[in-house]
Amino acid sequence: MAGAKEIRTKIRSIQNTQKITKAMEMVAASKMRKAQDRMAATRPYATKMRSVIGHLAAGNVEYVHPYLLEREEVKRVGFIVVSTDRGLCGGLNINNFKGAVAEMKKWSEQGAEIDVCTIGKKAQSFFRRLGSNIVAERSDIGDAPKLNDLIGTIKVMLDAYDEGRIDRLYIAENEFVNTMTQQPKVGQLIPTVPDTDERLKHHWDYIYEPDSKEVIDELMKRYIESLIYQAVVENGACEMAARMVAMKSATDNAGDIINDLQLVYNKARQAAITQEISEIVGGAAAV
Amino acid sequence: MANTMQVDIVSAEQEIFSGDAKLLVVSAEMGDVGIAPGHAPFISKIKPGEITLRVENEEQHFYVSGGMLEVQPHVVTVLADTAIRADDLDEAEAQQAKERAEESLKEKQGTPDYAAAAAELAEASARLMVLKKMRNTSR
Numbered sequence: 001m002a003g004a005k006e007i008r009t010k011i012r013s014i015q016n017t018q019k020i021t022k023a024m025e026m027v028a029a030s031k032m033r034k035a036q037d038r039m040a041a042t043r044p045y046a047t048k049m050r051s052v053i054g055h056l057a058a059g060n061v062e063y064v065h066p067y068l069l070e071r072e073e074v075k076r077v078g079f080i081v082v083s084t085d086r087g088l089c090g091g092l093n094i095n096n097f098k099g100a101v102a103e104m105k106k107w108s109e110q111g112a113e114i115d116v117c118t119i120g121k122k123a124q125s126f127f128r129r130l131g132s133n134i135v136a137e138r139s140d141i142g143d144a145p146k147l148n149d150l151i152g153t154i155k156v157m158l159d160a161y162d163e164g165r166i167d168r169l170y171i172a173e174n175e176f177v178n179t180m181t182q183q184p185k186v187g188q189l190i191p192t193v194p195d196t197d198e199r200l201k202h203h204w205d206y207i208y209e210p211d212s213k214e215v216i217d218e219l220m221k222r223y224i225e226s227l228i229y230q231a232v233v234e235n236g237a238c239e240m241a242a243r244m245v246a247m248k249s250a251t252d253n254a255g256d257i258i259n260d261l262q263l264v265y266n267k268a269r270q271a272a273i274t275q276e277i278s279e280i281v282g283g284a285a286a287v
Numbered sequence: 288m289a290n291t292m293q294v295d296i297v298s299a300e301q302e303i304f305s306g307d308a309k310l311l312v313v314s315a316e317m318g319d320v321g322i323a324p325g326h327a328p329f330i331s332k333i334k335p336g337e338i339t340l341r342v343e344n345e346e347q348h349f350y351v352s353g354g355m356l357e358v359q360p361h362v363v364t365v366l367a368d369t370a371i372r373a374d375d376l377d378e379a380e381a382q383q384a385k386e387r388a389e390e391s392l393k394e395k396q397g398t399p400d401y402a403a404a405a406a407e408l409a410e411a412s413a414r415l416m417v418l419k420k421m422r423n424t425s426r
Contacts (some may be wrong), residue, residue: 151381
C-alpha cells in the first residue's frame with residue numbers, strides 16, 4: 001500500500017526535527033545557566049550604584065541633575081527596546097513589543113512623537129516594518145553582552161535628552177522572574193526617581209573632586225548605562241529560558257505527532273495485510 | 288575607632304573585590320588619594336590606573352580603566368568601568384549607532400581611529416605599570 005511508505009518518510013522527517021529541537025533545548029538550558037550567572041554578577045554594581053545615587057539625593061546637594069527633574073511639556077518620547085538577535089524563543093519578543101507599542105500609542109495620542117532605539121535584530125526589523133523613527137540601533141551583541149557594545153547606543157538617547165530633542169526616556173525590557181515566566185515591562189529611565197534612604201536625611205554633603213556638577217553628570221550617565229546594561233543582560237537570560245521552554249514544547253509536540261502517525265502507519269500496514277489475505281482466500285475459493 | 292573599612296570594588300560586569308581593608312590608594316581625577324577608615328564623605332572620578340588595597344598586612348593591586356569613587360566613613364565603593372572611556376571615543380560609538388540605524392548599506396565612514404588608539408595606548412601603559420609593580424612586590 002502506497003500510504004504506508006509515505007507515512008514512514010513523514011515519521012522520519014519529524015524525528016529529525018525532534019532531534020534538532022531537543023538539541024536546541026539542551027543548548028539553551030546550558031546557556032541559560034551562564035546567562036543567569038552573568039545576571040547575578042551585574043547585580044552588585046547596580047545595587048551599589050543605586051545606593052550612591054540614593055546618598056546623593058539624600059545629601060545636601062547644591063546641584064540637581066537634569067535627569068532628576070520632570071519636564072513640564074512632553075513633545076517627544078524616546079523608547080529603548082531590548083530584544084533578542086535570534087528567534088525561536090516563543091512569544092518573548094512579541095510580548096515585549098506589544099507592551100512598548102501600547103505605551104507608544106498612549107504618548108502619540110497625547111500628541112507626542114516617538115523616537116525608537118532598538119537593541120537586537122528582532123526589535124530592529126519589527127519597528128522598521130512598523131515605520132517607527134529609529135534613531136539608533138545595536139545588534140549582534142552575542143551571548144555575553146559587554147557594556148562597551150552599548151555605550152554608543154545609549155549615548156545617542158542621552159544626548160537627545162540633554163539637547164531637548166526628547167523629554168522622556170523609556171525602556172521596554174523583559175524581566176526574568178523564573179525559567180518559566182518572563183515578564184515584559186516598560187520602565188521609565190529619565191526622569192529617574194532614586195529611592196532615597198530616609199535614615200540618611202541629615203545635613204551633610206560630599207567633598208567633590210573636581211566639582212559637583214562634573215561628578216554627578218558622570219555618575220548619572222553611568223547610572224542610566226548600568227540600568228540599560230542590566231536590562232540587556234537580563235534579556236539574555238530571558239531569551240535562553242524562553243527558548244528552552246519553546247523548544248521543550250516543540251520536542252513534546254513532535255513526539256505526539258510521531259505517536260499519532262505511528263498509529264496511522266500500523267493501521268495502514270494491517271489493512272494492507274488483511275486485504276492481501278482476503279484476496280488470496282478469495283482467489284483460492286474461486287478455483 | 289574601627290581600623291578597617293568595608294571596601295567594594297565592582298564593575299558593571301562583575302564584582303571585583305568585597306571585604307575589609309585598612310587603606311585604599313587610588314588615582315583620582317586630581318591626583319592620587321589614600322583613603323583610611325573614617326574618611327569624610329568624598330566622591331570623585333578616577334583615572335585609569337591601579338588601586339592598591341591594604342588588607343591585614345598584605346597589599347592587593349587591582350587595575351581599573353576609570354570609574355567613580357564614593358567614600359562614606361565606613362564604606363568605600365569603587366564603581367569601576369570595564370570599558371575604555373574617552374569623550375571622543377563615546378562620540379564615535381554614538382555616531383556608529385546612528386549610522387547603523389541609517390541603514391547599514393553605506394557605512395564605513397571615517398571613525399576617529401586616533402582617539403581609539405590613544406585611549407587604548409593609555410590603558411595599555413597603565414596596565415603595564417600595574418603589572419610591573421606587582422612583579423616587583425612579589426619578588
